[in-house]
Amino acid sequence: MTHFVDIGALDDVPKQGARVVKTAQGCIAVFRTADDQVFALDDRCPHKGGPLSEGIVHGSSVTCPLHNWVFEMNSGEAQGADEGHVRTYPIRVEHGRILISAGLMARRVA
Secondary structure, rough: OOEEEEEEHHHOOOEEEEEEEOOOEEEEEEEEOOOEEEEEEEOOOHHHHHHHOEEEEEEOOOOHHHHEEEEEEOOOEEOOOOOOOOEEEEEEEOOEEEEEEHHHHHHHOO
């Protein structure tokens, strides 16, 4: 069974914006779409290391602020001609609170 931890209120993340959660594994970008969907991805573009949390959210995608790579937030896959992948994390909203997988946040990369 997956355990989740509360990381804040949905209203703490602006619509079409992001906030960063610092974990033992590194920084995770938590995104909110215009229709209140939430997504969690590594906050680092695999292309040049750009902070995805500073990117532009459009639909269920985010565009890296450095070189305009576009990532589908559901899968973490780069779109178009770009090739790459960003790790995603289980996340959900309950009663206006954002919950993220506790297990994935605790793991360390070898």
